[in-house]
Amino acid sequence: MSDQAVDPDRSPFMKERLEVMYQGDSLSDIWEQVKEIQLHEATFKVIFVKMNDLAPEHKIDFEDARSIERDIGEYIDAEADVRHPDFVYGIITLGGRWYFGNYVKSKAIWLGHMQKPRSYSIALSTRVARAAANIAVPIPNGIKAIDPCCGIGTVLVEALSMGIDIDGRDINHFIVRGARENLKHFELQGEIICGDIADINDQYDAAVLDLPYNHFSRTTPEEQLSLIQHTRRIAKIAVIISVDPVDDMLANVGFTITDRCTTRKGSFIRHIILCS
Numbered sequence: 706m707s708d709q710a711v712d713p714d715r716s717p718f719m720k721e722r723l724e725v726m727y728q729g730d731s732l733s734d735i736w737e738q739v740k741e742i743q744l745h746e747a748t749f750k751v752i753f754v755k756m757n758d759l760a761p762e763h764k765i766d767f768e769d770a771r772s773i774e775r776d777i778g779e780y781i782d783a784e785a786d787v788r789h790p791d792f793v794y795g796i797i798t799l800g801g802r803w804y805f806g807n808y809v810k811s812k813a814i815w816l817g818h819m820q821k822p823r824s825y826s827i828a829l830s831t832r833v834a835r836a837a838a839n840i841a842v843p844i845p846n847g848i849k850a851i852d853p854c855c856g857i858g859t860v861l862v863e864a865l866s867m868g869i870d871i872d873g874r875d876i877n878h879f880i881v882r883g884a885r886e887n888l889k890h891f892e893l894q895g896e897i898i899c900g901d902i903a904d905i906n907d908q909y910d911a912a913v914l915d916l917p918y919n920h921f922s923r924t925t926p927e928e929q930l931s932l933i934q935h936t937r938r939i940a941k942i943a944v945i946i947s948v949d950p951v952d953d954m955l956a957n958v959g960f961t962i963t964d965r966c967t968t969r970k971g972s973f974i975r976h977i978i979l980c981s
Contacts, residue, residue: 713811715867716839717832723754723795726806732773735796735805736780748786751777752808754797765798777805818862822890823883828859829915829946833968833975835863838871840964840979841911841944845869850911853902853936858884860913865893871913873897874905902935912940916947926954934958945978955980 713719727738742749753770765773777796778785795808818831829837838860842848845868852860855873857880864871865888873895875881881899888895914936917924924932929951936943937958945951945960955962960980968975 744783747791750790838864
C-alpha cells in the first residue's frame with residue numbers, strides 16, 4: 706500500500722498496480738460502489754488480482770475468481786469486453802478488506818533490454834541495473850544523475866528508459882562506442898562522454914558507480930579509492946557497486962552508508978551500497 710503512483714514498468718520486481726477507487730469489508734460493499742462508474746460508450750474488463758494474503762485453505766480458486774469478476778461486472782453500467790476493453794479494473798482482497806480500482810500491468814520493458822548489440826558476459830544484469838537506477842533515483846523529477854564508469858551502458862539504458870536524466874562517462878573509448886550503439890539501438894537519447902571521472906566539474910544529485918573489476922579493466926585499491934573520492938565530490942548520493950567490500954574506502958572519503966544488499970551473477974557476488 707502506497708500513496709505514490711509508481712509505474713510498474715520502473716521495477717523488475719513489480720508485476721501490476723491497483724489504483725484504489727473503492728474499498729470495503731465485503732464484496733457487497735464493492736458492488737454498491739461500482740454502480741457510480743459512468744463509462745458511457747466505453748467498454749471495460751474486471752480482473753481478479755491473484756496477489757493476496759489469504760491462508761492456503763482460503764485461497765480463491767479459478768472458478769470463484771471468474772465468478773467474482775462477473776458479479777462485479779453486472780453492477781457496472783457499461784458493456785464488458787474481455788479482449789479489447791477501454792478500461793481495465795482490478796479487484797483484490799488484502800488484510801481482510803476488498804479493494805477495487807484501475808488495473809495497470811507491467812509490460813516488463815527491461816526484458817527487451819537483455820538483447821543488446823554490445824554486451825559483456827560479466828556486466829550487470831538488466832534487472833540489477835534497473836534496480837540500481839531506481840535506488841539511486843527513486844523520484845526522477847528534477848534529478849540529474851551520472852554513471853561515471855558506465856561501461857557498455859547497462860545502467861544508462863535502464864535509467865533512460867525510465868525517464869531518469871542521466872549522463873554516462875567512461876575512460877575507454879572502445880567501450881564508449883559500444884555504449885552509444887546500445888542507446889541508439891533502443892532509441893534512447895543520452896550523453897556519453899569519453900573521459901576520466903577526475904575531469905568532471907559538474908555537480909549531480911545522484912551517481913551509480915559500478916567499480917571496474919574484470920580482466921578488461923583492472924583497478925588497484927588506490928584507483929578504486931580515487932573513483933570513490935571523485936564520486937563523493939560530484940554527487941550528493943551514490944549507489945556503489947563492487948565485488949569487494951569497500952566500507953573503509955567509503956568511510957575515508959566521507960560517505961555514510963544508508964542501506965546495502967548483495968546480489969549474485971554466476972560466481973560474482975556484488976555489493977550494492979547506497980551512500981550519502
